[in-house]
Amino acid sequence: MAYVKNLFDQNFIQYASYVIRDRAIPDIIDGFKPVQRRIIHTLLRTDDGRYTKVANVVGKVMAYHPHGDASIYTALVNLANKEIFIDKQGNFGNMYTGDSASAPRYIECRLRPITKDILNTNPRITDYVDSYDGRDTEPVAFKAKLPLVLIMGAEGIAVGMSTQIMSHNVHEVIEAEKACLRGQKFELFPDFQTGGLIDVSEYKDGLGKLVTRAKMDTSDDKKIIITELPYGSTSESLMDSIEKAAKNGKVKIASINDYTAKSLNIEIKLPRGVYVKDVVDSLYAFTECEKTVYCNLLVIKDNMPVQMTCTEVIQYHAKQLQGILHDELELEKADLTEKLHLRTLERIFVEERIYKSIEQMKTEASVNKAVKEGFIPFRAELIRDVTDEDVEHLLKIPIRRISLYDINKNRKEVEAINARIKEINRLLKHIVDYAVSYLDGIEAKLDPETIKRRTTVTNIKTVDVKSVVKRDTPLKYNSDTGYLGTAVPGGEEIMKITPFDRILYVRKSGIYTVTEAPDKVFVGPDLRHCGLADKESLAKVLFTIIYRDPATQYVYVKRCKIAAYIMNRDYFFAPDGMEVLHVDTRKDFRFVLNYVKKPKMKVLTETFKASDYPEKGLKAGGNRVAAKEVQSINIDK
16 A cells, blocks of 8 residues: 555656646746747747648647647637737637637748747757657747746646736836836736726735726716626626626616627617616626636746746846846857957968968878968967867868958958957946847837737726615515525515525524525424524514423523524524523513412413513523413413
8 A cells, every 4th residue: 555655646746746837837937838838939940931820830839749739729829819929810719709719720820020039049048958759859948038927927727726827018018127127116017908997906916816897888878888808708708697697687788789890899788767877886796897806926937836926027037138138149249259260260361371381281180280380470360279170161261262352351341240249248248228228129029009008907996796786586485385585486475685685584493593595495384583684683683582491391581682693503592401482573572371280379370571571692591480380371462
C-alpha cells in the first residue's frame, strides 16, 4: 500500500505541476499560455505576409503542441479576436452573440507586423528548447516588451488554483509602463471589448472584484435598447436571463428582440402601464444586465504560480523592457564592431596589397601565416587580432572586387558604423528614455480602434434585490395534507411573500422553525402560526404557550417573543420534557383548566386570563397556573 500511495502522490504532483505551468496559467514574461506561444511561434516561422488557412496553421502548430487540433483551433480564434497579433479574414465568430467561428478550412489568418516589435525572437536573447519530439525548437517564453498578460487578460483553472485576469486597454497599459519607467504614479482599470459599465471601487489592483453592467439607451419611456454588454455575457445569455426573469414575474416586459450584427442591439418593449423607470432596477437585480466578477491575477513567475497585482506586473515589465533593449543594443553593438573590424581588414588588405604576399605560397598554412604577418605593421588600426576566420573571409574576396575596390565607399560605411556605435553608447547611458521612446513607437503603430477605450468606468450603486422584488407569491397551507409552501396544490393562502423572505412556522407540538421561503415542506395537520421572520414582524408577535409537566400534571403558562434564531433549526418553546397543550398568538384570551377529580375536591374547573401572566424571555420557564393536577384544558375561541 505504501508503494501505491507514493506512486499516486508522485504522479499527482507531476500532473498538477504540468496543468499549472503548461496549460492553465499564463507566464508573466510574455503573457501567453503554452498553446498561444506555440501558435505565435509557428506564425513567426511561416510568415510571408500572405493569409494562410487556419487549418494549415493548426496542423503546423501540432508539431509543437501535442494536444490535438481542437484546442489549438479554439486558442487561435480567441487569440485572433484579441486583435493584437493576428490579422484575420473570414468568420471568426461574434463576441456579442457568442456565435462560434467557421470551420478552420474556411477562415484565414496572418501575423501582424507589430508582433515582431512587441516580442523578441532573437535566439541570442530568448531561450529556446527542443520541442516535445526533439525534431525542432520552441521558445521557453518570448521576451515581451509589453505586459501582455494585462492587455489580453486570461482565465484558467488548474489543480487547486485558478486565474481570472481582466483585460486592460493597451494604450493605458503603455502609458502606465511609461509612467513606471519615469518613477511616476499610475493606476489601471479593466477595459472589455464588449464595452459596458464597470465599478472599480473594489478592484484592489487586480485582486478584488468588479461590478459590471450593460449599457442601456432609456431615452424612450416605453422601450429599452441594450447597446453594450457586461463582461462575460453574450446577447443570447443576456436575453435568456431576461426571459427567465419575466417568466418568473420579476421583470415586466412585452417583448424582447435581438437585432445584433456588427454592434449590439437588444430591444425590450414594455407593456401598457409600465415605464422604463419601473423596469431598469429589476433588470439589474434579476438578470445578467448586472454581474459581479471576482478577479485573481495569478501568473507563472520563475517557474512557480505567483499572485501579483497590476502594479507589480507593470513594474516587472518596465524592468524587463530595459533589460531586453539593453541586450538588443549590446548585440547590435557587438555585430557592428565585428563589421567594422572586417571593413578595416578589407581596406588594409586591398590598399596595402597584402594579397600580393600570398601569390608564391603553396600551402594553406603558409598563406594563413603570410596574411597575418602582413597585418603586423597595421596592428594599431585593428580592433582585435586577426584570426583564422578573418583570413578565411579575406581570401573569399573575389579578384573583381579587389580590382574595383572603392575606398570612399568603405570610408563612408565605416563612418556610418562608428556613428551608429556612438548612438548605441548614448542610448545605453539613457536606457529609460530610450525605453519610453520605444513604447511611443509601438503605440504609434497600433490601430486607432485597438487603443480606444470601450468600457466606461463609473460608480454603480448595486440594486438591492429585496428592495425591488414584489411580495406577490402566495404561501399556502393545506391542512388535509399538512404541507406548507409556495408550490402546495390547493389549500388556503396564508399570505403573499417574496422568494427572499424568511418564514417562521409553529407546529401544534410547540416546535418552531425558520426557513427560506419553502416550495413545499411538511409541518403537520395542525399549524399554529406562520409569519415572516424579519425583526419587525417578530417584534409584533407575542406567543402564549400552555404546557404541562408530565411528572406532576401541573400546567404552566409562558409568554414570550422570538428575538433570535438559526436558520433551518428546530426550537421548542417549553422546557425539555414538557408537554405543550396549546400555542396562541392572541394578546389576550381565556382558558379553562379541567382538574383531575379527587376526593373532597369541590372545584373541578377554573378559568384564567392569558393577559394576567407576564412576558418573559424565550429561554425562561413558565408561571405555574395552579397547584393542581390538570386533566385537560379548554380554550376560549
